[in-house]
Amino acid sequence: SAVISQKPSRDICQRGTSLTIQCQVDSQVTMMFWYRQQPGQSLTLIATANQGSEATYESGFVIDKFPISRPNLTFSTLTVSNMSPEDSSIYLCSTRQLYGYTFGSGTRLTVV
């Protein structure tokens, strides 16, 4: 299965700033997914990113807050914009393989 390298692994950011999270896959994949996991909660899908088209966002998530880039079939970024303490979460990227979904190691974001 694909291996996903995600960075940074963790960061502490000031409110009002933005953070860009990167995911690199070791093989070409059609779709990449971005999830948020708030403290003590399950994972919630933020958006689906296809190469060459705009990301598709789930209800409750908007492009201005979570812009996504997908410049090629092995790479994607998620930006968390104008951060507030409520954005403190683990953010994970994922791909769909033949035998299920594979996840990056996650980015633990704390906003102070």
Add this chain to the structure above:
Amino acid sequence: GIQVEQSPPDLILQEGANSTLRCNFSDSVNNLQWFHQNPWGQLINLFYIPSGTKQNGRLSATTVATERYSLLYISSSQTTDSGVYFCAVEFHTNAGKSTFGDGTTLTVKP
């Protein structure tokens, strides 16, 4: 709407005990996976099991798709088994998206 329900929400065991975690889902599935999330937040894929039974060491899983449930068995539990176990489902009606249950938090005491 489509739902994934896991039980129990919390489980505390003594080392060496066995346990069964359950995942109920509301509709037909393309894909079902069990994950273990370690204390660092990393999701470890345990099983890809949309149907049938699989075993991997002390862990095994069974999915009965016609009855819309899956079970994860942990035998002879160890402290390193502690963490959160998630069931994630891709429904036929929501292909290409994985829906997570709320998880079971397992604590294994020495």
